[in-house]
Amino acid sequence: MKLKEFAKKVGLSPTTVSRALSGYPEVSETTRARVAEAAMRLGYSPNVNAVRLKTGRAGAIGVVMGRAGEFHFAEFMAGMAERLVAEETDILVIPMADPNHEDEMQLYRRLVESRRVDAIIVHSPKPNDERIALLHELGMPFLVHGRSAIDVPHAWLDIDNEAAIKRATSHLIDLGHRRIAMINGRPGATYALHRDSGYRMALQSHGIEPDAQLIANGNFTDELGFRFARSFLEQPNPPTAFVAGSMMTALGVYRAVRSLGMQIGRDVSVIAHDDVFPYLTADNMVPSLSATRSSMRAAGTRCADLVLQLLSGRSPLEIHELWPVELILRESTGPARPSSP
Amino acid sequence: MKLKEFAKKVGLSPTTVSRALSGYPEVSETTRARVAEAAMRLGYSPNVNAVRLKTGRAGAIGVVMGRAGEFHFAEFMAGMAERLVAEETDILVIPMADPNHEDEMQLYRRLVESRRVDAIIVHSPKPNDERIALLHELGMPFLVHGRSAIDVPHAWLDIDNEAAIKRATSHLIDLGHRRIAMINGRPGATYALHRDSGYRMALQSHGIEPDAQLIANGNFTDELGFRFARSFLEQPNPPTAFVAGSMMTALGVYRAVRSLGMQIGRDVSVIAHDDVFPYLTADNMVPSLSATRSSMRAAGTRCADLVLQLLSGRSPLEIHELWPVELILRESTGPARPSSP
DNA sequence: GCAAATAGCCAAACCGTTTTCAATTTTAGA
DNA sequence: TCTAAAATTGAAAACGGTTTGGCTATTTGC
Known part of the structure; x- marks a missing residue:
């Protein structure tokens, strides 16, 4: 169902309906409730593509997946999902063809230009990571999971x-x-x-x-x-x-x-x-x-959280988290035995 | 850069440019080449959100991820990625809040209504899986990775x-x-x-x-x-x-x-x-x-392939693949030893 | 009681493409 | 050379929402 159609059923203008659903303050509480109820009942939800076109937001966070098929990856994403499930934000997994450097940079460039994501999470950065420089230059919000020594302002979360x-x-x-x-x-x-x-x-x-x-x-x-x-x-x-x-x-x-x-x-x-x-x-x-x-999962959750903060305007410069790592001693460690001479 | 702007630079109408880039036959080979070159040189690429709104295609395949954080998942996705990297199709990971049945159905329903994906891959189906019934009812293309006995036409790939x-x-x-x-x-x-x-x-x-x-x-x-x-x-x-x-x-x-x-x-x-x-x-x-x-990865690759076929019009009824499974004998199996009486 | 401020709502413009339909140019046929 | 057909190209109308700016009612302040 389209907005126009729905608005007619509710007896309001598309404008008001749109505002009511997006929670703008200019609409009275009673109307909002009525609209919300009707939307639920009639099963109306805005066409995401129209919304995205108009607002310029993509509603997704991008994660580039290498070919290696890291087992960490699923766990990190599961963590992200935990945070994003309540949000209207998806995770977009971008397959990387070759770990070829040229191609990789091209991939990021195209990803940014395609406006499919609002932000990108960069994994396993290098000390002088060009992806970071590129994303900064292109003005795409991003968070680095790991750390880089590169002299470009960026948000990051890393474990120590x-x-x-x-x-x-x-x-x-x-x-x-x-x-x-x-x-x-x-x-x-x-x-x-x-x-x-x-x-x-x-x-x-x-x-x-x-x-x-x-x-x-x-x-x-x-x-x-x-x-x-x-x-x-x-x-x-x-x-x-x-x-x-x-x-x-x-x-x-x-x-x-x-x-x-x-x-x-x-x-x-x-x-x-x-x-x-x-x-x-x-x-x-x-x-x-x-x-x-x-916990890789906790990192995913927190990274998603930080990205959302980034998107709501917080400066990347404020977002630097270094997580301490526990050392858990169990049975696999013991005193060195005197080596036989 | 917008289409209009770009078209002006190339000295053509937006119409022709759009057609040239999408490979329509009505545009001469020379113009197509000229447009393609200019697009590359000037870095023009269409705004995906506009394209999606207009065409109604989402350009993404949805995969619902449970909370369990299965290790298979990353491998399957890596496989999908292998096939999708050349395509203009992304993988959209949809986080599932609770494995609560009501919520899960609601999630699929909303996912379909939001038009964020062109197709969905359903994992680990049950013999009588309501997700399958729902997706069929809603008219969303989908492929089942695994099998279901449900009496609803659907495409599937499973191992034996x-x-x-x-x-x-x-x-x-x-x-x-x-x-x-x-x-x-x-x-x-x-x-x-x-x-x-x-x-x-x-x-x-x-x-x-x-x-x-x-x-x-x-x-x-x-x-x-x-x-x-x-x-x-x-x-x-x-x-x-x-x-x-x-x-x-x-x-x-x-x-x-x-x-x-x-x-x-x-x-x-x-x-x-x-x-x-x-x-x-x-x-x-x-x-x-x-x-x-x-190979879970191969399954992912093939599933992505089949979904693309599904999207280009092939009937779900034709898409049923049952993969044989190898049995590799190594050292962990040996003759039973006579049990001590 | 009246002007000014505030709520609450709406019409219309716009986001950046694709695509229909029509116009124009080329090519082919006679 | 002229005309019909085919090949190219363009103008404008969608796609389905959000948002600016304006318009009525209703309060509020004095």
Whole structure:
């Protein structure tokens, strides 16, 4: 049903009906109630496309999805959804063809120009991320999930990866570990750099020299967790502890350790980063996994919230949130055993 | 830049420009090329909201996301994205507030009325799924990922869960197993019923009576996999094999088996369903996991494809795809050991 | 009691396209 | 060369709302 038609049924002008439904103050409370009731009863709702054309708002927040099919992604979106469900805002998932840089920038440019979204959430930024520069230049509201060192004003929410990993590493050192391996995410993203930095800071503040032989980067898969852990453990001077980038990585590490006949928490300690997934919990692993923990879902919820604030006029400069990360100690960490000489 | 403005720069009428860009045949090849070039050079692209209002197309396919934050979801969407990236079609993720039935139907109704999507993909249908009836009634194009027995014409794509599980179960029986546990998904969805049916068919055709004590339903989480497997194994007459609903469930089962000092593939056999995730592969588990396998990503790609066909006029009645499921045998399955009497 | 202010409502313009219908130019046929 | 048919192009009318500015009633202030 169209506005005109509906307005006629209610016995009012389209103008008044439109205002009544949008909650403008110039319409009396009685009329508003009457209109609202009639809309509900007759099932009238404005054509979104007309509204969007007229108002220039798209009613959607864009999220660019890479090809990798990250398992974090669904959880983050579920969090966003939690916040947006009450709002009249959807999540628009934009597929990214190739992780090719040129194409990616083109994608963002077109996305902005197409006006399909009111705001964009940028994931896994790099220290000098051109997407941020571009979006700023194009005047598109956006929020960065993660951090960038780029000199362009932007809103962001990040977890304190550096502090988290520093603390995790320090804890391992306090337990007596000296050879601590680090399985990080893909190089380039700020979060990976921060984690690396936290790792190195912890080592160096205890006078331990980082060993390139114990540091690896790659996707968060169980397979890489296994391969890296296995190759580290087979070195002449193997690590006695691991810092792993994700739950999947941790699964791989567990397997590698076991496959060599060693025991997690006794022969080898493991701390991983846990984004809190309902389907795979650190607490239920055997032995239970010590983890740096921060809810990806909560981040999604908050990011959606912040984007809405951004859209209602709050300055990006005011929106900077750094979330602390918990360190939960469980059974996968234990004192270093005196190495056999 | 607006069409009018752009048309002026090119020295043509808005009409012709619009036609040139949309590929209508009435415009000469030379002009089309000229317009296309100018559009690229000047960065003109039509305002989507205007186009949508005028054409009535939304340019998006809707996917309703439950609160559960399924890990399958991201993979399916990544698959869709693979197909849609070349198309001018986005994925609209609609958050679902409560899994409350009333609300869910209301959500679908509103989604249709809002005209934000051209088509909807319905996941995990039930045998008599009211969403299907509703969408059909409202005349919204939709595709069901999974199957429903409802007597309403609809397009669907499903994997052959029944045959897959029947085959997996039969294989276990052939290996000599008689006590085979089944950890299925949440009850209600057709896929769970089909799996249950496949399981029972296999048992019964070998003269084995299904034992309710060995059948469980629940979310696909490692925790439930562990809990169910553990409780089954602690029964007086424990199972010697498991059919598990997902990779996460399998992780839990593995843990449970190990925690009781038994060995997967020797003391207990396991077959799980593998949706093929890049971050957790059956092949890399230890021992490697025998699995019924079907790529969730490929399903997403194909579903997107079929939806596009649906939108370009193909009848839903013609669109019925039942995908066979592979059974990959690895190390987690082995002959039943003679039980100690 | 009267002017001014305030509510409450409406007509019409506009958002930026697509598309119908008509006009114009080209091409083909005789 | 002229005419009918075909190929191009344009003007203007939608699409379905929101919003500006104006117009009546009704209050309010003095």
